[in-house]
Amino acid sequence: MTAPLLEIRDYRLAFDTFDGTLHVLDGIDMAVAPGETLGIVGETGCGKSVLARSILRLNPMPPARVVSGEIRFRGADVLALPPADIRRLRGAAVAMVFQDPATYLNPLLTVATQMEDAIRGQDAAKGGPVRRRAAARDVAAELLAAVGLPEPRRLLASYPHQLSGGMRQRVLIAMALVGDPSLLVADEPTTALDVTVQAQVLALIASLVRERGLTLILISHDLGVVSASCARVAVMYAGTVVEEAPTGPLLERPLHPYSQGLIAAVPDLDRPEVRPKGIPGSIPSLLDPPSGCRFHPRCERATERCMVEKPLLRELLPGRRVACHHATAGDSPQ
Ligand SMILES: Nc1ncnc2c1ncn2[C@@H]1O[C@H](COP(=O)(O)OP(=O)(O)OP(=O)(O)O)[C@@H](O)[C@H]1O
Ligand SMILES: [Mg+2]
Numbered sequence: 336m337t338a339p340l341l342e343i344r345d346y347r348l349a350f351d352t353f354d355g356t357l358h359v360l361d362g363i364d365m366a367v368a369p370g371e372t373l374g375i376v377g378e379t380g381c382g383k384s385v386l387a388r389s390i391l392r393l394n395p396m397p398p399a400r401v402v403s404g405e406i407r408f409r410g411a412d413v414l415a416l417p418p419a420d421i422r423r424l425r426g427a428a429v430a431m432v433f434q435d436p437a438t439y440l441n442p443l444l445t446v447a448t449q450m451e452d453a454i455r456g457q458d459a460a461k462g463g464p465v466r467r468r469a470a471a472r473d474v475a476a477e478l479l480a481a482v483g484l485p486e487p488r489r490l491l492a493s494y495p496h497q498l499s500g501g502m503r504q505r506v507l508i509a510m511a512l513v514g515d516p517s518l519l520v521a522d523e524p525t526t527a528l529d530v531t532v533q534a535q536v537l538a539l540i541a542s543l544v545r546e547r548g549l550t551l552i553l554i555s556h557d558l559g560v561v562s563a564s565c566a567r568v569a570v571m572y573a574g575t576v577v578e579e580a581p582t583g584p585l586l587e588r589p590l591h592p593y594s595q596g597l598i599a600a601v602p603d604l605d606r607p608e609v610r611p612k613g614i615p616g617s618i619p620s621l622l623d624p625p626s627g628c629r630f631h632p633r634c635e636r637a638t639e640r641c642m643v644e645k646p647l648l649r650e651l652l653p654g655r656r657v658a659c660h661h662a663t664a665g666d667s668p669q
Contacts, residue, residue, distance in 0.1 A: 339366040346404030374561025377571030430511035434523035436503035447491035450475035501532035
């Protein structure tokens with residue numbers, strides 16, 4: 336395998352809160368090769384956004400605290416980078432797009448001002464000459480055209496409230512491209528959009544990935560969204576990765592009991608007579624997470640071993656890793 340672009344090893348992150356310590360990420364192992372598209376899927380609160388923010392050290396510390404592990408981007412130790420280098424990493428190497436575009440645009444400034452600031456900010460972070468506003472505006476117009484927005488010049492003069500949700504998300508994607516990043520982390524980029532606009536934004540991300548050779552991490556609670564856009568999927572449960580596999584085989588034959596439950600819970604439009612099944616129980620509190628396998632209280636196959644011993648991700652089939660004591664290569668969905 337080529338050297339990974341991003342490598343996360345045994346990463347544990349906790350939040351020290353007034354109620355106690357939240358053990359949010361519990362030993363994340365993940366590697367993403369250049370040009371790969373990885374989807375991360377999991378229920379609300381399982382730590383997807385915290386993990387995404389960890390890549391750029393965007394979790395506020397405190398209350399966040401790294402308990403163990405390492406994150407490497409192109410081999411560099413992200414957790415130990417000095418502030419100037421982490422600023423360069425943000426935007427220039429790794430760009431993020433978030434769930435709610437309205438929150439990340441300043442309502443008081445025009446799109447032009449915000450994009451020019453981003454472009455000039457990247458110039459400054461790179462340590463080179465900082466472009467004049469007029470030159471930055473030309474680049475901004477090109478980027479808006481690249482994300483499929485018509486009449487970029489008129490749009491530049493607009494304020495965020497004058498744009499639709501889909502347009503705002505496109506503007507944010509254009510801003511993410513400012514530093515010509517190699518890794519794009521999109522955290523629920525379409526959750527706030529209606530389904531038709533969602534499909535357009537996903538298609539835009541897919542075309543940018545192809546044309547610019549971007550590496551993509553796409554995060555969603557919606558298995559449909561990640562499976563349509565990503566070649567490989569990691570399934571998270573309560574701060575752990577429970578299974579990681581190429582998308583097709585994962586959907587056809589999930590090996591972890593939680594992935595099996597997650598896939599069985601998706602309604603099948605071709606077979607409306609089959610009622611989707613829910614997973615019994617609810618996600619555990621991260622203040623006092625279950626011992627051993629965090630999924631064991633909800634798992635039909637749990638044994639005593641699952642209560643005491645945390646299962647590690649192991650390769651059960653080529654390219655397929657599962658964190659379950661009882662999963663076997665012959666497992667099939669129920
Ligand atoms: N700044 C913070 N301070 C304290 N706890 C936090 C903070 N940020 C996140 N958490 C906690 O970390 C856990 C994981 O949150 P995260 O936002 O990563 O979930 P998620 O998987 O992205 O969920 P969703 O699908 O709803 O976006 C939650 O229990 C959350 O309360
Ligand atoms: Mg989130």
